[in-house]
Amino acid sequence: MTARADQLMMFANCERCDMLSYPSVSFVGRPIVRCCRWLLSLFVLMQLVGPGELFAAEPVDFATEIQPLLTRYGCNAGACHGKQRGQNGFQLSLLGFDDDFDHKSLVAEGRGRRVSLSRPESSLLLTKPTGVLPHGGGVRLRADAPEYRLLLRWIQQGATRGVAGRPSLLRISVAPTARRFAQGETQPLIVTAHWSDNSTSDVTPITTFQSSESAIAQVNEGGLVTAGPVIGEAAVMARFLGQFAIFTASVPFPGEVDPALYAKLPRVNFIDDFLWAGHQRLGLLPSAPANDATFLRRATIDIIGRLPTVAEAEAFLKDTSPHRRETLVEQLLAHPEYAEHWANKWADLLRPNPYHVGIKATLNYDAWIRDAFRRNQPYDEFVRELLTAEGSTFKNGNVTLFRDRRAPEEITTLVSQLFLGVRLECAKCHHHPFEVYGQEDFYSFAAYFAKLGRKGTGISAPISGSEEFVYASEKGEVKHPLTGAVLSPRPLFGPERDAIKNASGEAVVAVRDPRTELARWITAPENTFFAQTMANRVWADLMGIGLVEPVDDLRSTNPPVNGPLLEALGRDFAEHDFDIKHLIRRIVLSHAYGLSSIPNERNVVDTRHYSRHYRQRLRAEVLLDSLCEITGQPETFSAMPEGSLARELWTHRISSLFLDAYGRPDPNQDPPCERTTEPTVVQTLHLMNSDNLFRKVTSDSGRAAELAKSERSPTEIVTYLYLSIYSRVPTEEELRIGVGLYDNEGSRRQATEDLMWAMINTPEFVFKD
Numbered sequence: 001m002t003a004r005a006d007q008l009m010m011f012a013n014c015e016r017c018d019m020l021s022y023p024s025v026s027f028v029g030r031p032i033v034r035c036c037r038w039l040l041s042l043f044v045l046m047q048l049v050g051p052g053e054l055f056a057a058e059p060v061d062f063a064t065e066i067q068p069l070l071t072r073y074g075c076n077a078g079a080c081h082g083k084q085r086g087q088n089g090f091q092l093s094l095l096g097f098d099d100d101f102d103h104k105s106l107v108a109e110g111r112g113r114r115v116s117l118s119r120p121e122s123s124l125l126l127t128k129p130t131g132v133l134p135h136g137g138g139v140r141l142r143a144d145a146p147e148y149r150l151l152l153r154w155i156q157q158g159a160t161r162g163v164a165g166r167p168s169l170l171r172i173s174v175a176p177t178a179r180r181f182a183q184g185e186t187q188p189l190i191v192t193a194h195w196s197d198n199s200t201s202d203v204t205p206i207t208t209f210q211s212s213e214s215a216i217a218q219v220n221e222g223g224l225v226t227a228g229p230v231i232g233e234a235a236v237m238a239r240f241l242g243q244f245a246i247f248t249a250s251v252p253f254p255g256e257v258d259p260a261l262y263a264k265l266p267r268v269n270f271i272d273d274f275l276w277a278g279h280q281r282l283g284l285l286p287s288a289p290a291n292d293a294t295f296l297r298r299a300t301i302d303i304i305g306r307l308p309t310v311a312e313a314e315a316f317l318k319d320t321s322p323h324r325r326e327t328l329v330e331q332l333l334a335h336p337e338y339a340e341h342w343a344n345k346w347a348d349l350l351r352p353n354p355y356h357v358g359i360k361a362t363l364n365y366d367a368w369i370r371d372a373f374r375r376n377q378p379y380d381e382f383v384r385e386l387l388t389a390e391g392s393t394f395k396n397g398n399v400t401l402f403r404d405r406r407a408p409e410e411i412t413t414l415v416s417q418l419f420l421g422v423r424l425e426c427a428k429c430h431h432h433p434f435e436v437y438g439q440e441d442f443y444s445f446a447a448y449f450a451k452l453g454r455k456g457t458g459i460s461a462p463i464s465g466s467e468e469f470v471y472a473s474e475k476g477e478v479k480h481p482l483t484g485a486v487l488s489p490r491p492l493f494g495p496e497r498d499a500i501k502n503a504s505g506e507a508v509v510a511v512r513d514p515r516t517e518l519a520r521w522i523t524a525p526e527n528t529f530f531a532q533t534m535a536n537r538v539w540a541d542l543m544g545i546g547l548v549e550p551v552d553d554l555r556s557t558n559p560p561v562n563g564p565l566l567e568a569l570g571r572d573f574a575e576h577d578f579d580i581k582h583l584i585r586r587i588v589l590s591h592a593y594g595l596s597s598i599p600n601e602r603n604v605v606d607t608r609h610y611s612r613h614y615r616q617r618l619r620a621e622v623l624l625d626s627l628c629e630i631t632g633q634p635e636t637f638s639a640m641p642e643g644s645l646a647r648e649l650w651t652h653r654i655s656s657l658f659l660d661a662y663g664r665p666d667p668n669q670d671p672p673c674e675r676t677t678e679p680t681v682v683q684t685l686h687l688m689n690s691d692n693l694f695r696k697v698t699s700d701s702g703r704a705a706e707l708a709k710s711e712r713s714p715t716e717i718v719t720y721l722y723l724s725i726y727s728r729v730p731t732e733e734e735l736r737i738g739v740g741l742y743d744n745e746g747s748r749r750q751a752t753e754d755l756m757w758a759m760i761n762t763p764e765f766v767f768k769d
Contacts, residue, residue: 059157059160059163060150060153060154060157060163061162061163061166062099062103062154062159062160062161062162063099063162063166063241064166064169064241065150065154065206066150066151066154067096067099067102067241068096068203068206068207068240068241069147069150069151069206070092070096070102071095071096071206071208071239072147072205072206072207072208072221073129073140073141073147074137074140075092075129075137075140076092076093076094076095076096076102077094077095078094080137082094082095087136088136089110090105090110090114091105092105095239095242096241097242097438098482099161100161103159103161106125106159107159110124115155115159116155117155117158117159120152120155120156121152123155125151125155126141126148126151126152126155129141130142130143130148146205147205147206167195167196167197167199168195168196169193169194169195169196169240169241169243170194170195170196171194171243171245172191172192172193172194172203172207172238172240172241172243172244172245173191173192173194173245174189174190174191174192174238174245174246174247175189175190175192176189176247177246177247177248178247178248178249178250179225179247179248179249179250180250180251180252180281181217181225181227181249181250181251182227182251182254183227183228183229183251183254184226184227185226185227186224186225186226186227187224187225187249188222188223188224188225189204189209189219189223189224189225189236189238189247190202190204190223191203191204191207191223191238191240191245193240193241193243203240204222204223205222206240207223207238207239207240208238208239208240209221209223209236209237209238209239210236210237210239210557211225211234211235211236211237211249212234212235212236212237212557212558212559213230213232213233213234213235214228214234215228215229215230216228216230216231216232216233216234216249216251217234217236217249217251219236223238225247225249227249227251228251230251230605231251231252231253231282231283231284231605231606232250232251232282232561232606232607232608232609233248233249233250233251233282233561234248234249234251235247235248235249235557235558235559236248236249237557239557242436242438243436244436244556244557246556246557246559248559250281250282251282252281252282252283252284253282253283253284253602253603253605254283255283255602256283257280257283257285257602259280261285262276262277262279262280265286265591266591267591268589268590268591269586269589269590270565270568270572271565271568271569271586271587271590271592271593272590272591272592274562274564274565274568275562275565275592275609275610275611277564278561278562278565278609279603279609279611282609283602284602284603284606284609284611285600285602285603285611286592286595286603286611286612287595287596287597287598287599287600287603287611287612287613288595288596288598288600289591289594289595289596290594290595290596290597290613290769291596291728292316292317292324292325293313293317293726293727293728293729294596294728294769295325295328295594296308296312296313296316296317296328296727297726297727297728297768297769298613298768298769299325299328299329299332299588300312300332300727301618301622301768302541302542302584302588302768303329303332303333303335303338303341303584303588304332304335304337304338304341305337305340305341305342305344305619305621305622305625305647306337306341306622306625306626306629307626307629307630307724307725307727308727309629309724310720310723310724313723313724313727313728314723316328317728317729325589325594326589329585329588329589330585333581333584333585336374337647338373338581339370339373339374339376340370340373340645340647340648341622341647342373342580343366343369343370343372343373343374344621344647344648344649345541346369346373347366347369347650348665348671348672348673348675349418349671349672349673350365350369350386350401350418350671350672351365351366351651351652351671351673352365352400352403352404352671353404353653353667353668353670354651354653355461355462355463355464355653356404356459356461356462356464357393357400357403357404357459357464358393358403358463358464358465358466359465359651360393360394360465361393361394361397361399361400361403361464361468362400362650362651363650363651364393364394364395364396364397364400365397365398365400365401366397366650366651367397367650368396368397368398369397372385373580376579376580376581378577378578378579379534379573379578379579379580380523380530380577380578381578383419383519383522383523383530384519384520384523385398386398386401387415387515387518387519387522388513388515388516388519389401389402389470390469390470390471390472390513391469391470391471392467392468392469393456393467393468393469393470394467399468399470401414402449402452402454402470403454403459403468403470404671406459408446408447408448408449408450408452408478409428409442409443409446411446411449412424412428412442412445412446412449413425413428414671414672415522416445416492417552417672418533418552418672419522419530419533420492420522420527420529420530420533420554421529421532421533421536421548421551421552421553421554422437422492422529422554422555423552423553424437424441424442424445427439427441427442428442437492439480439481439482440480440487441490441492443478443479443480443481443487444478444487444488444489444490445489445490445491445492446478446487447477447478447487447488447489447490447514448489448514448515448517448518449514449515450476450477450478450489450514451472451473451474451475451476451513451514452470452471452472452473452476452515453470453471453472453473453475453476454468454469454470454471455468455469455471456468456469472512472513472515489514489517489518491518491521494521494526494527523578525574525575528567528570528571529554531569531570531571531573531574531578532554532566532567532569532570533551533552533554534570534573534578534580534583535566535569535570535573535583536548536551536554536560536566536569537551537552538580538583538584538587539566539569539587542584542587542588542593543587543592543593543610543613543614544613544614544615544616545607545608545614547560547561547562547565547566547569548560548561548566552672561608561609562609569583569586569587572586592610593613595610595611595612595613596612596613597612597613597614597615597769598612599612600612613769615767615768615769616677616767616768617662617677617678617679617683617766617767617768618662618766618767618768619662619675620646620658620659620661620662620663620664620675621645621646621647621649621659621664622647623658623662623766624646624656624658624659624662625645625646625647627693627696627760628645628696629724630703630724630725630756630760631693631696631697631699631702631703631704631756632699632701632702632703632706633695633696633699633701633702633703635656637649637654637656638654638655639651639654640654646659651667652664652665652666652667652673653667657686657690657692658686658690658692658693661680661682661683661686662676662683662686663675663676663677663683679766683766684761687760687761687766688761693760697753697756697757697760698753703724703756704749704752704753704756705749705752707720707721707752708747708748708749708751708752709749714738714739714741714742714748714751715735715739717742717748717752718730718734718735718738718739718755719735721738721752721755721756721759722734722738722759725756725759725760725765726759726764726765738755741754741755
């Protein structure tokens with residue numbers, strides 16, 4: 001007998017009447033009293049569900065059968081009823097993460113109209129999506145569809161919350177898992193659910209699909225993948241009940257390439273092996289190697305954050321040693337400016353607003369970061385010192401992290417994103433839509449920071465200038481926002497999740513300061529997320545784009561463009577004691593790093609697979625410091641000593657129109673801060689019309705005036721400017737045009753200033769090739 005019939009029989013037995021009564025009998029195991037009410041109820045029941053379905057229908061489970069339908073048709077999506085306040089008074093949990101809430105919202109709210117037990121066909125759950133009644137989401141379901149019949153049967157059976165003994169979902173799988181497509185070809189996907197009772201079922205019709213790159217491979221609601229016009233690889237996500245499976249679609253460049261060409265490609269280290277394998281899979285061929293001048297400028301900008309000087313460029317270009325590039329890289333990594341450049345990058349990720357935490361605390365924090373890079377501190381030690389910081393904000397700069405982020409929830413989002421590449425922000429309020437993490441995972445992770453004690457006057461923005469002490473306290477807890485349960489510290493994954501338990505089965509961290517255990521777990525060599533996140537961040541800085549984008553969003557539904565390479569980079573980084581210089585050296589000395597940015601006929605469409613170098617606009621600080629070097633005129637910054645460089649600034653609150661125009665982070669933005677990397681009209685106009693830059697170029701004590709006064713010939717001056725600005729010597733045509741300026745201009749100085757100004761306003765200067 002169905003649950004619907006069972007429920008109606010309960011209603012039939014609620015009272016006895018005096019009109020007719022008969023002795024008690026048993027009906028499908030339930031003692032009832034036969035009377036006129038019972039006969040009437042049985043008649044109505046048979047009219048609703050039919051005599052066959054009354055006794056034979058399979059019970060429908062809300063969590064495993066109805067919820068996937070609501071997700072499949074977008075009912076609980078963020079743009080519909082899954083948004084924070086729902087839609088038109090009807091709210092569901094986002095993507096169905098809360099079964100109890102959704103069942104109550106459907107059955108108990110809306111005055112019984114959403115699910116009508118007495119007239120199932122009139123339920124709004126059926127009449128709205130089929131278009132019988134007006135629906136803001138349009139017609140989403142056909143009345144003759146199997147999904148409609150399943151919903152109807154669930155309501156007819158009483159719209160129960162669950163079915164006792166129903167197995168739980170263990171995982172899902174997709175078949176096939178990968179395929180190489182020609183453009184326009186299609187591939188249907190089949191998704192299989194694997195249950196706790198060892199059974200399997202085809203859940204393709206109620207699975208949600210999404211492509212990471214729809215221009216490469218798009219997928220429809222039924223799981224049919226169609227290869228697009230763009231070359232590359234795309235991950236198609238299949239999502240069912242919070243579980244994910246990935247199908248990889250590869251769309252190669254049309255035409256065949258002789259495998260012998262790939263076998264002959266230069267291989268300096270494992271990076272080249274993995275990239276060439278990816279190119280062969282996609283039918284790409286790498287560009288020719290960049291010339292020495294391009295490599296010199298590229299490596300110097302990447303490693304120490306400025307252009308090569310004229311003397312450095314001349315020395316390198318005259319060097320005929322076969323190992324000149326390796327020698328250059330070692331010299332750059334040993335240069336003092338390396339630490340300032342890379343510390344400036346990390347300051348973006350950690351630097352707080354001084355108006356929030358105080359000027360002295362911010363200055364100490366910046367000094368702590370720079371000191372770590374000057375000592376080439378191993379990355380794992382750097383992170384452990386940061387996560388376990390305690391003491392005074394006036395003495396220990398790393399303590400400022402916990403002065404800036406006050407609540408455990410705030411610290412959690414920063415730590416997971418920066419050091420694990422896991423964006424947990426979504427799981428703070430609901431189950432992560434593209435990950436396995438839910439609210440319990442988020443708040444259990446936050447519990448590591450629950451027992452942080454602070455002494456001092458606290459935050460009093462916009463001044464907040466007082467000293468504060470951070471220490472490990474005996475008190476503090478984190479509660480689940482829905483259940484109110486106190487949660488013990490627990491990592492996101494790995495055997496440590498259940499390693500230590502108390503008598504109640506809850507995870508316990510048996511140390512005075514839970515942060516110590518967290519720092520050990522995060523930085524452990526076997527935690528691949530830790531090493532791969534940093535490797536991906538450095539790779540993006542050097543190669544123009546990350547293997548995973550965004551660089552701090554590592555998840556199965558956002559896979560890397562070359563997974564084996566990212567794994568190898570992370571493993572190599574960990575095996576070499578998390579030495580950042582080693583990681584940089586490994587990448588910069590690969591053959592792939594030294595490729596030209598000029599495309600060939602078999603990689604002109606490539607934007608993600610590193611078959612050529614991708615040009616990047618210079619970082620704001622690199623541009624400004626380089627302009628100061630070219631013009632011979634230093635920049636003056638408030639709150640900094642005379643002669644300070646842009647990359648040495650300890651806060652973005654120090655004013656600079658140039659740095660703001662070229663995309664340094666908003667000083668009011670919470671770390672980790674993002675920069676504007678795309679070129680803009682404002683940048684072009686600023687470079688052309690900046691009064692400050694005009695004064696640098698035309699200064700009486702500037703480089704242009706100095707060159708004009710010198711004994712150098714016009715040819716020597718033009719060559720000097722090309723080495724200074726482009727790190728190369730001019731071509732014959734460029735030299736002819738440059739020297740010609742001195743024949744037409746009124747003075748040597750005017751010609752030198754005009755040439756310098758023109759060269760600064762070219763893409764070759766503004767972009768790293």
